Amino acid sequence: MVNTTIHKISAFLSKDIIIFLIMSLLNFSFINYDWGKDIKSRDRVHKNISDIFNSSTYTINSISHDFYTISESERIVGYFIVPSAFSKYKKFDYLIIYNNFAEILKVKILNYRESHGFEICNQRWLKQFIGNNSDSEFEFNSKVDAISGATISVNSLKTSIFKKTQNLKIIINE
Amino acid sequence: MKTKTIRKTLIMGILFSTIIIATAQNTAQKIIGSNQGLHIGGYGQIDYNRTINDDLNYNAKLDVHRLVTFLGYNFNEKTSFVSELEFEHVVEVYVEQAFLSHNIRDNFSINAGLMLIPMGIQNLYHEPPTFNGVERTNIDKYIVPTTWREMGASVNGRIMDNTLSYELMLVNGFNGYDGEGVFTGNKGLRSGRQKGAESYMTAPDFASRFSYVGIPNLNLGLSTYFGESESTAYNGLDLSDKNAVASADSTIIGINMMGIDGRYQKGALQLRGQYIVADLSNTNQYNTFTGKDLGSKMLGYYAEAGYNLLSEKETNNELIAFARYENYNTHKEVEEGGISINSNYDRKDVIIGLGLKLAKGAMFKIDYQIQSNGNSNPRTDQINIGTAVWF
Numbered sequence: 327m328v329n330t331t332i333h334k335i336s337a338f339l340s341k342d343i344i345i346f347l348i349m350s351l352l353n354f355s356f357i358n359y360d361w362g363k364d365i366k367s368r369d370r371v372h373k374n375i376s377d378i379f380n381s382s383t384y385t386i387n388s389i390s391h392d393f394y395t396i397s398e399s400e401r402i403v404g405y406f407i408v409p410s411a412f413s414k415y416k417k418f419d420y421l422i423i424y425n426n427f428a429e430i431l432k433v434k435i436l437n438y439r440e441s442h443g444f445e446i447c448n449q450r451w452l453k454q455f456i457g458n459n460s461d462s463e464f465e466f467n468s469k470v471d472a473i474s475g476a477t478i479s480v481n482s483l484k485t486s487i488f489k490k491t492q493n494l495k496i497i498i499n500e
Numbered sequence: 501m502k503t504k505t506i507r508k509t510l511i512m513g514i515l516f517s518t519i520i521i522a523t524a525q526n527t528a529q530k531i532i533g534s535n536q537g538l539h540i541g542g543y544g545q546i547d548y549n550r551t552i553n554d555d556l557n558y559n560a561k562l563d564v565h566r567l568v569t570f571l572g573y574n575f576n577e578k579t580s581f582v583s584e585l586e587f588e589h590v591v592e593v594y595v596e597q598a599f600l601s602h603n604i605r606d607n608f609s610i611n612a613g614l615m616l617i618p619m620g621i622q623n624l625y626h627e628p629p630t631f632n633g634v635e636r637t638n639i640d641k642y643i644v645p646t647t648w649r650e651m652g653a654s655v656n657g658r659i660m661d662n663t664l665s666y667e668l669m670l671v672n673g674f675n676g677y678d679g680e681g682v683f684t685g686n687k688g689l690r691s692g693r694q695k696g697a698e699s700y701m702t703a704p705d706f707a708s709r710f711s712y713v714g715i716p717n718l719n720l721g722l723s724t725y726f727g728e729s730e731s732t733a734y735n736g737l738d739l740s741d742k743n744a745v746a747s748a749d750s751t752i753i754g755i756n757m758m759g760i761d762g763r764y765q766k767g768a769l770q771l772r773g774q775y776i777v778a779d780l781s782n783t784n785q786y787n788t789f790t791g792k793d794l795g796s797k798m799l800g801y802y803a804e805a806g807y808n809l810l811s812e813k814e815t816n817n818e819l820i821a822f823a824r825y826e827n828y829n830t831h832k833e834v835e836e837g838g839i840s841i842n843s844n845y846d847r848k849d850v851i852i853g854l855g856l857k858l859a860k861g862a863m864f865k866i867d868y869q870i871q872s873n874g875n876s877n878p879r880t881d882q883i884n885i886g887t888a889v890w891f
Binding site: 412415416417437438439441442444445447448450451464471472473474475477481 | 767
């Protein structure tokens with residue numbers, strides 16, 4: 327009796343569960359980017375924070391939704407986040423630094439991997455996000471120029487920054 | 501039977517709930533499965549074309565010109581597989597791209613497989629909502645010739661603080677001779693594209709592109725291509741047989757191509773220009789051997805201006821009015837002592853049209869083309885209407 331049950335279970339397990347396992351592996355095979363573990367990115371994040379706030383004595387603290395607070399002498403002076411977004415096929419990682427009113431102080435692309443759309447790495451173009459505080463996605467987008475040949479990356483970055491900023495505003499108002 | 505159905509339902513249920521949970525996390529892209537990993541997209545171009553003539557009636561042509569699926573997979577942060585599968589005119593199936601890409605550093609990657617040759621704007625950026633006009637430009641069709649993709653390996657990278665990108669590529673060349681000649685005076689090198697379908701190669705060709713984006717709102721490009729066309733006459737060739745070698749040498753041509761292009765976009769205004777010249781050598785020998793009429797120099801250029809008429813309105817829609825002048829000549833020069841120039845091949849197009857963008861990646865287009873050539877032939881007018889989608 328036991329033998330046939332085991333036989334039935336193993337028959338059940340063999341074919342379909344393999345398919346399920348493969349699908350699950352595809353689901354979870356990609357390791358999420360951890361900026362803290364990437365020395366180069368970690369250094370760049372800290373360099374940008376210390377430049378913006380003119381400080382080497384700040385501390386950071388992880389809060390919800392991947393945000394971090396930046397504090398000076400027990401007082402929160404700003405926030406930052408290192409989100410990822412997609413260019414055409416590959417992912418890129420970038421940094422947003424906010425003041426304590428959720429206003430954007432800086433956007434910097436940390437890792438851009440795709441061969442196309444790298445125009446978004448240009449600091450002069452990224453300046454258009456600074457102080458772009460609109461709660462209307464249309465108005466937010468209209469304040470940043472389009473780039474011919476980099477449409478996907480531009481739209482991806484705009485959508486991502488807008489969404490993250492809205493999240494931060496919600497967190498602050500709680 | 502019953503247990504089998506229950507088992508299958510259970511498995512599918514688990515699969516679908518994983519997929520639903522995963523996609524709920526990320527609305528910015530169409531990704532199935534996890535946060536990253538499998539990546540699906542696509543584009544489509546559906547056309548209506550009709551020749552207009554005062555004296556004669558012409559039928560209209562309606563065509564699902566292109567339907568393309570991107571299928572990409574990111575194995576990890578550094579390695580990706582990129583592919584584009586294409587249906588052309590509903591029944592022709594092609595692969596447009598299929599290559600493995602590995603980022604050695606963020607700003608430097610190596611790629612191998614079937615890749616787009618980086619010549620000109622539309623060969624690289626050909627998703628329909630990214631260009632004005634229902635069809636791709638005739639210069640890109642006849643001179644480039646788009647969609648030009650071949651097998652090989654490349655490196656690409658960015659320098660100068662992400663303002664200059666470069667791509668260097670070694671690929672197989674055009675099929676110039678496979679028992680009979682392939683190139684023609686009318687279509688240039690277009691029929692020689694191997695497209696990765698059991699391509700063959702005698703020796704690799706070299707392609708490169710440099711893009712400069714340091715000037716705000718401007719994207720400048722320089723493309724080159726050097727090599728010789730391929731020929732089946734070199735397969736199983738006895739290199740000590742001088743006659744056979746001389747004969748095989750008559751079935752290939754040398755190709756020296758260079759292109760410069762620029763795109764400017766600020767606010768409602770978009771400007772675009774491209775200039776491509778191709779110097780072909782050994783064309784007399786080739787024409788004599790194959791009976792073809794290939795020119796020794798092909799030249800094409802265009803200038804285009806577009807303006808978004810809805811830029812002042814509070815809307816995501818765009819209504820782009822544009823005008824373009826194209827000149828492409830596959831017989832700019834012919835080799836001395838051979839065929840004579842066919843002035844029918846010196847072609848000019850003037851196009852004016854409108855594009856209505858309803859959403860990011862969804863457009864209706866309409867345009868009117870006036871085509872003429874260097875001879876005293878009367879002009880041909882054509883009206884085009886189409887849908888362009890990209891997701």
